[in-house]
Amino acid sequence: xxxxxxxxxxxxxxxxxxxxxxxxxxxxxxxxxxxxxxxxxxxxxxxxxxxxxxxxxxxxxxxxxxxxxxxxxxxxxxxxxxxxxxxxxxxxxxxxxxxxxxxxxxxxxxxxxxxxxxxxxxxxxxxxxxxxxxxxxxxxxxxxxxxxxxxxxxxxxxxxxxxxxxxxxxxxxxxxxxxxxxxxxxxxxxxxxxxxxxxxxxxxxxxxxxxxxxxxxxxxxxxxxxxxxxxxxxxxxxxxxxxxxxxxxxxxxxxxxxxxxxxxxxxxxxxxxxxxxxxxxxxxxxxxxxxxxxxxxxxxxxxxxxxxxxxxxxxxxxxxxxxxxxxxxxxxxxxxxxxxxxxxxxxxxxxxxxxxxx
Ligand SMILES: Nc1nc2c(ncn2[C@@H]2O[C@H](COP(=O)(O)OP(=O)(O)OP(=O)(O)O)[C@@H](O)[C@H]2O)c(=O)[nH]1
Ligand SMILES: [Zn+2]
Numbered sequence: 001x002x003x004x005x006x007x008x009x010x011x012x013x014x015x016x017x018x019x020x021x022x023x024x025x026x027x028x029x030x031x032x033x034x035x036x037x038x039x040x041x042x043x044x045x046x047x048x049x050x051x052x053x054x055x056x057x058x059x060x061x062x063x064x065x066x067x068x069x070x071x072x073x074x075x076x077x078x079x080x081x082x083x084x085x086x087x088x089x090x091x092x093x094x095x096x097x098x099x100x101x102x103x104x105x106x107x108x109x110x111x112x113x114x115x116x117x118x119x120x121x122x123x124x125x126x127x128x129x130x131x132x133x134x135x136x137x138x139x140x141x142x143x144x145x146x147x148x149x150x151x152x153x154x155x156x157x158x159x160x161x162x163x164x165x166x167x168x169x170x171x172x173x174x175x176x177x178x179x180x181x182x183x184x185x186x187x188x189x190x191x192x193x194x195x196x197x198x199x200x201x202x203x204x205x206x207x208x209x210x211x212x213x214x215x216x217x218x219x220x221x222x223x224x225x226x227x228x229x230x231x232x233x234x235x236x237x238x239x240x241x242x243x244x245x246x247x248x249x250x251x252x253x254x255x256x257x258x259x260x261x262x263x264x265x266x267x268x269x270x271x272x273x274x275x276x277x278x279x280x281x282x283x284x285x286x287x288x289x290x291x292x293x294x295x296x297x298x299x300x301x302x303x304x305x306x307x308x309x310x311x312x313x314x315x316x317x318x319x320x321x322x323x324x325x326x327x328x329x330x331x332x333x334x335x336x337x338x339x340x341x342x343x344x345x346x347x348x349x350x351x352x353x354x355x356x357x358x
Contacts, residue, residue, distance in 0.1 A: 019251065021061040023198050025049075026115065026253055031078050031092050043080035043089070048073050048114075049245040074111035075244045075257055076200060096145035100259075101266045101328065112259040113202060116144070118194040120151045122205030122214065123168075125158035125179060132317045134171050135275050136265055137204045139321060143271025149194055151203075152179040153210035170314075172275050182210035187217040188250070197251030204260055215256055218248045265321060266328040276318045282310060 020027075025047045035045075046060035055068045058079060070087030071079055074097075079089040098112040121137040123129050134150060141148035150168045155161045161179040168177040180190045188195070195201055195218060203211040246254045265272070273280050279301060283291065287298025293315070296302075304310035 019197055024247065024251060025059060026076075026198050026200050027078070028198060030095050034092050035080065039080065043082050045092070046079050046081040046089075047245070048075050048077045048079065051075055051244070072111070074114050076114040076116060076255055078115065098140070098144045098146070098260065098263070100263060110259075112263070113255055113257055115200055116146050116202045116255055117199045118201045119144075119146045119148050120191065120194075120201060120203045120205075120214070121148050121175075122151045122153060122203050122209045122211055124154040124209045125152050125161050125164045126154055128206060128209050129164055129167070131167055131171065132320070133206065134168060135317060136321055136324075137263075138171055138175055139268050139271035139275045140204070140263060140265060141271070142274040143265075143268040147194075148175050149191075150175055150177045151191070151214070152177065153182040153214070155179040156181040170311075172277075174274075182213040182217060184217065187214050188220070188248075191218070192250075195248065195250060195252035198253075200245075200253040200255055202255040202257075202260060204263070215246070215254055218252065218254055219246055220249050264328050265325045268325050269322075269329075272318070272321050272325060276314070276321075279310065279315060279318050 022045060027045060027047075031045065032040075044060050044063065046058035046063050046065075048056045049059045050057040051074065052066060055066045056071065056073060056079075057066045058064075058081065060081065063081065067081075067086035067089065071077075071089050071091050073079060073091045077094065078092040080092065082089045094114045096116050097114050098116070099109050100112060101109060119137075119141045121134060121141065123134060129152070138148045138150070150171065152161065152164050152168060158164065165177050165179050178190050180186045191201075191214075203214055205211055244255060244257045246256065248254060282300045282304050283293065285300035286293065286296065288296055291299050291301075293299050293301040301310065301315065305312050305315065
């Protein structure tokens with residue numbers, strides 16, 4: 001079969017036409033320009049819509065299959081599907097990638113989700129509201145190359161949402177803030193700007209803030225609970241997994257993956273610098289390039305705190321995130337080394353005390 005891929009090739013003018021099957025899955029120029037028309041026909045693009053034990057579930061133009069594990073791919077990835085050797089299907093360069101260190105290992109990296117356009121960082125207008133947590137998720141999004149939007153849920157339960165919105169706006173000049181009731185029709189309208197056809201969005205936030213409620217609000221009648229799919233696991237039992245990429249009636253794709261729930265900051269120095277660009281800009285003006293902004297003379301950060309133009313609490317949160325990132329980015333061996341050094345310190349302190357007869 002000869003398919004017409006001309007619409008995806010660079011230079012094609014987007015007209016007012018129905019989206020193609022691939023565009024409905026999020027295909028666009030960023031991927032099309034990585035490959036020539038011949039290869040497109042020989043190895044049709046497919047998107048990884050879910051990961052199962054038995055392999056990668058992929059969807060494309062007339063394709064809906066599970067291919068055996070092999071390609072270094074995660075949900076959201078685009079592959080050039082090699083029918084003859086599915087394991088050799090090429091993974092296209094990503095627009096964005098969320099990854100993390102595999103727990104308990106060294107430098108191994110686990111891919112969580114690829115090609116997300118917008119991440120909604122969710123918190124609620126109540127006790128869950130926590131600026132530090134917002135900053136950390138926004139840093140994570142920046143690091144992954146994803147545009148973050150802060151969504152404050154449970155606006156209906158707050159007497160006044162303005163103070164929450166104001167605090168959230170201080171996270172970064174570059175991040176829009178939306179307050180809403182996650183139930184009902186409001187999310188589809190309030191988030192429409194980011195939920196355009198063919199765009200991929202995801203929700204990040206702690207338990208109970210309303211991520212599922214928002215997802216269901218966007219999906220409307222096709223709510224997630226009805227989309228469980230069955231497959232056999234290695235022991236031959238049936239397990240129900242959730243399809244991880246869902247299309248809204250408007251044609252936006254919502255990526256819902258459990259791996260996004262327990263994300264920690266690792267290797268996110270650049271993302272942290274993006275969130276705290278105000279402090280980084282001050283730090284660049286300190287007299288010493290290795291200034292720790294503690295007691296050094298000529299420290300621009302301390303001066304700004306002194307004259308009230310910088311917030312000491314934000315400086316403290318910046319330090320804390322950097323420390324968390326450094327710790328999580330260390331390998332297990334490096335952490336053991338730190339623990340050993342710490343152990344030695346404790347032992348010598350204890351010894352000193354017993355020597356003194358304490
Ligand atoms: N009144 C009100 N209730 C909400 C709102 N958003 C969520 N809820 C309720 O809060 C509870 C938790 O919402 P969920 O959507 O399950 O939260 P979640 O973030 O998906 O939680 P996890 O699945 O544990 O990660 C549910 O009872 C929702 O109905 C809101 O905007 N207003
Ligand atoms: Zn300084």
